[in-house]
Amino acid sequence: MNSRNGGRVGNGFTRKEILAGMGSAVAVAAMPPLSARASALSDLAKLLGVDPKYAGKGLSIDVGCSYPVTGPAAIFGSHVTDTPRMAFSQIAEMGGPKFNIILKDNKSGDPQAGVQSVRELGFNKVPMMLTSEVGDLGAELTGIKQYKIFSLDGSGGTSVFGQSRKYFWGTIAITPNDAIPGVIKFMKAKWPDAKRIGYCGWDLGGLTDMVLDQTEQYFKGTNYVYAAAERSKMGATDYTANIQKIKQGNPDIVWAIVYAEDVGYFMKQYATSGINKPVITFTHTLAAQQIAGSAYEGLYFSFDYFDATRPENPWAKFFVEEYAKNVNANVPPDYYTANSYEDSFTLWQMVMRVLKSGGNPKSADALQAALEKNPVAPSLYGGDANTVGTIAWDTDTHSVKHRPMMVAQYSGGKVNQLAHFDIGATNFKMLS
């Protein structure tokens, strides 16, 4: 039959045309409501102050991402690369440039891998980069300057050793340093009789010395003293000996200045150590919570935490919704993923500013100058129901100058915010 009528059926459509039509109908039905999304992106563009004239449409820009793809922190590496992808897709939809991610593996704090990552990006003349762990614990900083790569670090900030480094900017508060003044105020209010602090932190050599020295400066004028100062290997899983030494110091409060999954291991072993004093840490991740299980209950933490259950501004709300749709519907974004998303938009902000000033958006010098000229950018943090938050930098140190921070406690399966403050404990406020 087909051979006789050319495959036409009924009213004259071919089977191929019918199938194609059905396919299109299914595809349209499966698509999200286009107008709603377009409207949301249009609103976001307005909130972010995007001027379509300088949005960079038609540009193609390479962006390096130096993240832990392998090694102990690989789980974070896989998460933090999802959100720049999402961000750059949204940026393209909003009429921005096409950002091309070039992923490099820093192997979870391996300095050689960090050096190699930057070298490869430099050889390929990549003008900008999202990096992590303070430029892979400092190893990338020389290459960033040498190859002129405008870099944002949203997982470690500048720390102390990455400050004032050319083209390198932190986009997260320095922990624990920026949080400790607020934590001290919180401890005074919450446990007025406490005096002895048991410290367990990553052994980062001179950097750990600096943290200890600086915190002891904060102790001046208070009754606080270190009951024990234990150092652990970065990425350690067994804290039994450290916890034992802390116990021997008879502390009133314990500070666990370890990060990512290490907090989970610490808490898991702390729970059976015979110490029943409160623990304060300076990070909170789902991975650590899963490792510790019930031992995580009651843990206090303080830093610029991104609370996905309570997004503070319309952009943050949009981010959380988009993350659920595009990345993970079951697990809300954490601060690592939120920061890498925000940093992607900050890169775009700088590109737009450079374009507006008639500069070259692929020049690290031009991008840095744009940030120095106006060291403020839109942020997922802070703001209110109608206004996006802002992130502000110190142009001398390249560290974050303004950032909403909190002390919170994980209890009853959720995060309970207990105190709010800004960097340096300004505007400190107890919530309960």
Next chain:
Amino acid sequence: MGSFTFDNFLQDAVNGLVNGSAYALIGVGFGLILSVSGRFHIAYAVTYTLAAYVAVWIGNQLGTPFWISLLGGAIAAAILGALMERLVYLPLSLRALGAGSDPLLIMFVASLGLTVIGRNAIALATLSSSSNNITGFNNQGINVGPITITTLNIALVLTAWGLILALAAILNYTALGRMVRAVRANWEMSLCVGIDPTLIFVAVFVIGSFLSGVAGVFQATLTSATPDMGLPPLFYALVVAFVAGLNSSPIRVGLLGVALGLVESISTLFLPTQYSPLVVFAILFFYVALRPVKIADIRRSLTRRRAQAA
């Protein structure tokens, strides 16, 4: 570094006993494999790690009690160990012997390769897993006077020593044990009395890997399974096996492991905690530097002097 009080000393001694029992277990297994088969089995780290992940999987998927997960993990380690010997070490060893070369270096390189492949394969296979915790063990802290010990610690010590004593009994009182000792003493001669050394090699790989698996599951229960978890214990296993002596009984190797754990733990009373592994390294260093030459020289010299005095 902790202050030196009797309470602290007691607590560190208990911690040392616990850690030392784990070192004993892996040292006995590693030493048995090395002394009988002559394989410098660095991939011992892989069987240690695999057992932990298998126990995680069994616990999460089947909801089994801890001891079933432990057994499953240890059996998986034993099977992997046997496969490594049968499919990798033995063919390479036979080829090297056939070519008239010493298989030791070839075994070492092969084992290194297995370690790298095993570690990365485990990492790739488990990258997306949300939790690598071993379930089913209700770990509780128990305070006995000034000392705190956990139920997991008690289980580890009892299991480790139960297995070490069982192995000692097997080696001393069973036909398999006699064959293992015969092959350890001289595998070529053992052929003359009808023992197939290749089967005995597989047997010691099964036993040694099983012990590594038990230790790996306990460690992962304390912390969590990670792809790199097998490498640090390998170092301890090596030190225990070497310092105790490759032909020593499991009990002697085990006691040496406990001694090592005690020294390491008690050293934290005098040294910062992060330096305690250096103590273990120092023990190995002095052993290597002194025992084969200097201690023998000293002994010979003393014997000569006594003889002269007599």
